[in-house]
Amino acid sequence: MPELVFFSGTMDCGKSTLALQIGHNRSARGLQGLIFTRDDRAGEGKLSSRLGLVTDAVEAGVDMDLYAYVVDELSRGGRVDYVIVDEAQFLAPDQIDQLARIVDDLELDVFAFGITTDFRTKLFPGSQRLIELADRIETLQVEAMCWCGARATHNARTVAGEMVVDGAQVVVGDVNRPAEEVGYEVLCRRHHRRRMTAAAAQAGALSPDVLPVVAG
Ligand SMILES: Nc1ncnc2c1ncn2[C@@H]1O[C@H](COP(=O)(O)OP(=O)(O)O)[C@@H](O)[C@H]1O
Numbered sequence: 285m286p287e288l289v290f291f292s293g294t295m296d297c298g299k300s301t302l303a304l305q306i307g308h309n310r311s312a313r314g315l316q317g318l319i320f321t322r323d324d325r326a327g328e329g330k331l332s333s334r335l336g337l338v339t340d341a342v343e344a345g346v347d348m349d350l351y352a353y354v355v356d357e358l359s360r361g362g363r364v365d366y367v368i369v370d371e372a373q374f375l376a377p378d379q380i381d382q383l384a385r386i387v388d389d390l391e392l393d394v395f396a397f398g399i400t401t402d403f404r405t406k407l408f409p410g411s412q413r414l415i416e417l418a419d420r421i422e423t424l425q426v427e428a429m430c431w432c433g434a435r436a437t438h439n440a441r442t443v444a445g446e447m448v449v450d451g452a453q454v455v456v457g458d459v460n461r462p463a464e465e466v467g468y469e470v471l472c473r474r475h476h477r478r479r480m481t482a483a484a485a486q487a488g489a490l491s492p493d494v495l496p497v498v499a500g
C-alpha cells in the first residue's frame with residue numbers, strides 16, 4: 285500500500301542524508317524517483333546534505349501543483365516510481381494535499397522530509413498539514429544534541445550571536461555560522477525556553493561574580 289511518510293526532526297539531524305539514501309537504494313534496484321525541494325541552502329533545484337552529497341531536484345515553486353506535475357511527467361511517457369520531497373516545511377498546505385493525492389490516486393509512495401517547528405516553536409503550515417495527512421510520521425534515529433547533552437528538540441535562530449524569537453518565519457540558513465550572520469542552533473526545550481544557546485551558556489559560565497564576596 286503506498287504511503288505518505290513524514291520524516292521529521294530538528295535541523296541538522298540527517299533528514300536530507302536519509303532522503304538521498306532512500307533515493308540511492310531505490311535507484312540501485314532500478315526504480316526512478318522524482319525529487320522535489322524548495323529553498324535548499326545549496327541553491328535552486330538542489331537537494332544537499334551536510335555530509336557533502338548533493339543531487340538535482342525539481343524546485344517546487346510557490347504556485348506549482350505537485351500532483352499535476354507528476355501527472356504531466358507520466359503522461360509525457362516519463363517514469364515516476366516514487367516521490368521524495370525535501371524541505372517540505374516550506375510547502376503550502378495545498379501542496380501537501382497534492383502529495384496525498386499522488387499517494388491515493390497515482391498509488392506512489394511519497395517520502396517528505398522537514399522540520400516541524402520554526403525558531404519560535406510554532407509549526408510551519410506545511411508541516412502542520414503533513415502531521416494532519418501523513419500515513420506515518422517518523423522521527424529520525426540520529427538525534428541532534430543540545431550543547432548540554434540532552435536530545436535537541438527545538439530550533440533556535442541567532443542574530444548577531446543572540447537568540448531571537450521575532451522575525452520572518454522563513455530565513456534560509458545554517459547551523460555553525462559566524463556570529464555576525466543569521467544562524468541556527470538546535471537546543472533542548474529547557475534551553476530554548478531560557479534562550480540559552482551554547483554561546484550564552486559559555487558567557488554566563490565565564491562572567492565574574494557580580495557582587496564581591498565579603499567575609500562575615
Ligand atoms: N563531518 C561529519 N562527519 C560525520 N557526520 C557528519 C559530518 N557533518 C555532518 N554530519 C552528519 O550529518 C547530519 C546532518 O545531515 P543533513 O542531512 O544535512 O541534516 P538535515 O537535512 O536534517 O538538516 C549531522 O547531524 C551529522 O550526523
Ligand SMILES: Cc1cn([C@H]2C[C@H](O)[C@@H](COP(=O)(O)O)O2)c(=O)[nH]c1=O
Binds near residue numbers: 294323439440458
Ligand atoms: C528553524 C527555522 C529554519 N528555517 C530554515 C533554515 C534552513 O534553511 C531550513 C532547514 O533546513 P535543514 O536542512 O533542516 O537544516 O529551514 C527557517 O526558514 N525558519 C526557521 O524558523
